[in-house]
Amino acid sequence: MSTNQNTLGKMSNYRWTICAMLFFATTVNYLDRQVLSLTWKDFIAPEFHWTDADYGDITAVFSIVYAIANLFAGRFIDWLGTKKGYLWAIFVWSLGACLHAVCGWATEHVVGIHDAAAMISATGAVASTIAITSVYFFIAARVILSVGEAGNFPAAIKVTAEYFPKKDRAFSTSIFNAGATVGALIAPVTIPSLARYFQSIGVGNGWEMAFIVIGGLGIVWMGMWMFMYKKPHENPRVNAAEIAYIEQDKLREEDKAVSEKPERKMSFMECLQYPQAWAFAIGKFMTDGVWWFFLFWTPAYISDVYGFSSDSGTAQLLIFVLYAITMLSIYGGKLPTIIINKTGMNPYAARMRAMFIFALFPLLALFAQPLGEYSYWYPIIIIGIAGAAHQSWSANIYSVVGDMFPKSAVATITGLGGMAGGIGSFLINKGSGTLFTYADETQMIFMGFEGKAAGYFIIFCICAVAYLIGWCIMKLLVPKYKPIVLN
Numbered sequence: 001m002s003t004n005q006n007t008l009g010k011m012s013n014y015r016w017t018i019c020a021m022l023f024f025a026t027t028v029n030y031l032d033r034q035v036l037s038l039t040w041k042d043f044i045a046p047e048f049h050w051t052d053a054d055y056g057d058i059t060a061v062f063s064i065v066y067a068i069a070n071l072f073a074g075r076f077i078d079w080l081g082t083k084k085g086y087l088w089a090i091f092v093w094s095l096g097a098c099l100h101a102v103c104g105w106a107t108e109h110v111v112g113i114h115d116a117a118a119m120i121s122a123t124g125a126v127a128s129t130i131a132i133t134s135v136y137f138f139i140a141a142r143v144i145l146s147v148g149e150a151g152n153f154p155a156a157i158k159v160t161a162e163y164f165p166k167k168d169r170a171f172s173t174s175i176f177n178a179g180a181t182v183g184a185l186i187a188p189v190t191i192p193s194l195a196r197y198f199q200s201i202g203v204g205n206g207w208e209m210a211f212i213v214i215g216g217l218g219i220v221w222m223g224m225w226m227f228m229y230k231k232p233h234e235n236p237r238v239n240a241a242e243i244a245y246i247e248q249d250k251l252r253e254e255d256k257a258v259s260e261k262p263e264r265k266m267s268f269m270e271c272l273q274y275p276q277a278w279a280f281a282i283g284k285f286m287t288d289g290v291w292w293f294f295l296f297w298t299p300a301y302i303s304d305v306y307g308f309s310s311d312s313g314t315a316q317l318l319i320f321v322l323y324a325i326t327m328l329s330i331y332g333g334k335l336p337t338i339i340i341n342k343t344g345m346n347p348y349a350a351r352m353r354a355m356f357i358f359a360l361f362p363l364l365a366l367f368a369q370p371l372g373e374y375s376y377w378y379p380i381i382i383i384g385i386a387g388a389a390h391q392s393w394s395a396n397i398y399s400v401v402g403d404m405f406p407k408s409a410v411a412t413i414t415g416l417g418g419m420a421g422g423i424g425s426f427l428i429n430k431g432s433g434t435l436f437t438y439a440d441e442t443q444m445i446f447m448g449f450e451g452k453a454a455g456y457f458i459i460f461c462i463c464a465v466a467y468l469i470g471w472c473i474m475k476l477l478v479p480k481y482k483p484i485v486l487n
Contacts, residue, residue, distance in 0.1 A: 011241035015163040015172075021221075021228060022156045022176035025090060028217045029152045030183030030295075031191075032097040032145060033062075035211050036138070037296045038191045042309045043199070043207040047119050048107065048134035049127040052300070052440070056433010058135060059296050060426045062142040063289075067422020069150035074415020077154045082162065083229050087222055089151025094218030096144030101208035101215075103137040116205055150422075153398070154414040161402045161410045162231060165248045166347050169402050170336045170354075174329060174395035181326040181391055184295060188319035192311035276404040277413055279477040281420035283397050286470030288421025289428035290362065290463040291390045294383055297432060297459075298322065304436070304452045306376045318380045325384025332358060332392020336399075347403045348481035351396045352474070358396070359467035361389035366464045369449060369457040386463065393467060404483050432459055 036044075040055050077085040108114050110133050113122070122130055156176055164172045191210050199206025232238045232246055271277045298319060299310045308315035332354070339350040364382045371378035401413045432455075438444065439455035446454035 011245055012237060012239040014235065014237040014242065015232075015246065017237075018159060018163050018229065019172050019175055021225060022159060023179040023182075025086070025152060025221055025225075026156065026176050026179030027183040027186070028090070028179075028214075028221055029093065029149055030180045031187055031214050031217065032093060033149065034184060034187035034295065035097065035191050035207075035214050036100065036142075038187055038299050038310050039195050039207040039210060041300050041303050042192070042311060043195050043205065047104065047116060047205060049122070049131040050135070051131075051437050053433045053437040054131060054135050055300070056430055056436070058138050058142055059292075060430035060433070061139050062146045063292065063422050063425035063429050065143050065422075066146040066150050067419040067426060069147045070154070070415045070418030070422055072415070073150040073418070074154040074412040077151060077158055077415075078409070078412055082155050082159050082231075083225070085151060086155040086159075086225060086229075089148050089155060090218045090222055090225075091148070092151075093145050093148025094215050094222075096141055096146070096148055097215030097218070098212050099141040099144060100138065100211040101204075103134060103141055104205060104208060106137045107134040150415075150418060153418055154410075154412075157398050157401060157414045158410050159229075160399075163246060165246060166399075166403055167337055167340060170347075170351060170396050170399040171334050173398050174332055174334070174392065177391055177395045177398070178327060178329060181323050181329060181387070185320060185323035185327070188299070188310070188316050188323075192316065196311050271409065271413060271416060275477040276400075276482065277416060279474040280397065280401055280404075280413060280417045282477070283400075283470045283474045284417040284421035285424040286466045286473070287390060287393060287397075287424070289424035289426075290466050291387065291394070292425040293428050293432060293459060293463060294387055294390075296429060298383060301379075301456055302376070305372065305456065318376065322380050322384040322387065325381065326387035326391060328388040329391030329395070332388070332395055335392070336396060346481040348400065348478075351400055351403070352471075355393055355396050355474075356471055358389045358393040359471045362386040362467050363464050365460045368460050369453065389467070403481070404478075428459070428462070435459070 036058070040050065044050065045055070073089070077089075079085075080088070107130065108119070111119075111126075111130055113119050113126075113130070119130060157173070160169050160172050160176070191214065194210040194213060195206040197206070198204065198209040203209050230236075232243055238246075299315065302308050302315050302318055303310065308318070310316075335354040335357070336347065336350040339345055339353055340347065343350070345353070365386050368379035368382040371382070397417075398414065401410055401417070405413050435455045435458065436452050440452050443451045444454050446458060449457045
């Protein structure tokens with residue numbers, strides 16, 4: 001504890017309570033987006049006659065709308081503030097999550113078939129009409145979900161910049177970002193079981209209630225956020241010692257030029273003038289799609305390649321272990337702090353060194369499919385390691401924004417990066433769905449693999465090298481630490 005903190009008394013630690021709220025919001029965020037990926041293959045696709053391409057279209061539209069919404073979500077959060085902005089975001093995405101439940105009802109009324117057995121047994125033009133109609137309804141619900149979910153990370157990163165000094169931001173980000181992993185960890189052992197339970201007691205076809213139950217968690221979080229969040233200077237639970245700790249960067253020589261001037265808003269065009277913004281956007285574009293591919297397609301991969309349905313005990317265990325390994329990412333945010341303490345590097349240099357280390361681990365994905373010939377555990381473990389590396393990378397690349405840009409622009413820049421990441425995710429999800437359908441229909445052969453297995457191997461190869469390419473481009477654009485000073 002510093003001399004200043006001793007003078008001010010014992011420091012409160014309310015910033016970690018706020019970090020816990022961000023963690024729970026991110027957990028709910030990922031639970032909501034996982035419901036579809038864990039129910040479509042075994043519950044929804046048979047009812048609506050979906051192909052991989054249909055599912056790929058739905059996830060691709062989600063990704064591109066998420067990308068566009070991120071562009072405006074950051075500005076929205078900067079304009080409305082973190083408290084109100086976060087409330088609106090989680091309300092919209094919870095509404096979108098629940099609306100998935102009525103897509104089946106809407107499809108039945110448009111097609112004119114009100115019996116699930118008749119829907120499943122339909123063939124020819126009727127089956128095609130059911131598929132097309134249901135896809136449009138799910139896309140509509142997915143659009144609402146994506147618009148709301150786009151607000152999560154801009155708001156969370158802005159809160160982190162408000163409540164933590166630069167040296168702690170990557171660690172705090174890695175903690176709340178672990179909510180993505182926890183959400184993905186909880187999802188496979190709860191969502192298929194919820195769907196199967198409600199199906200067994202005759203409540204719809206089961207999957208509908210899974211969307212409603214998980215979507216309702218966001219409303220619970222909203223009630224807690226309304227009473228718990230205030231900015232540090234306005235929060236009675238944050239004492240003077242903690243405020244001094246949070247604002248320690250203002251005392252450093254490198255930040256004096258920033259702290260002496262009042263902050264103003266940055267326009268989109270002004271943001272694009274800085275290579276720092278492009279470095280962040282390209283880093284997100286190259287890597288976000290990898291995580292979303294693992295998130296959206298791993299349950300289908302386990303089913304397609306190894307024959308385990310999403311509600312089987314083996315599939316649930318495999319996905320649980322995968323995301324349990326991904327939880328190692330919580331230590332990834334700590335690595336830059338360790339580097340700073342040992343070497344005295346500035347936060348950006350330490351973060352880039354850590355991100356280079358994390359970029360090496362996804363290379364293991366090159367061996368996922370070949371080793372899967374011996375045991376399905378090998379690709380699951382490798383995907384888990386790659387997922388942990390991604391989340392560690394993600395925690396640090398988000399923190400780069402706080403290192404480089406003033407607080408008034410953090411949510412805007414985060415939104416720009418989110419848009420770039422969403423475009424990358426759109427491309428990989430759309431491409432994956434089309435590729436897997438083509439590979440299955442033609443039984444294509446690639447590097448000794450046949451059919452869908454060949455398709456998955458191609459995508460794994462892309463995922464393996466994406467981080468190193470992204471890191472190299474970021475380093476070329478911003479070779480050294482250079483914070484933005486607004487005139």
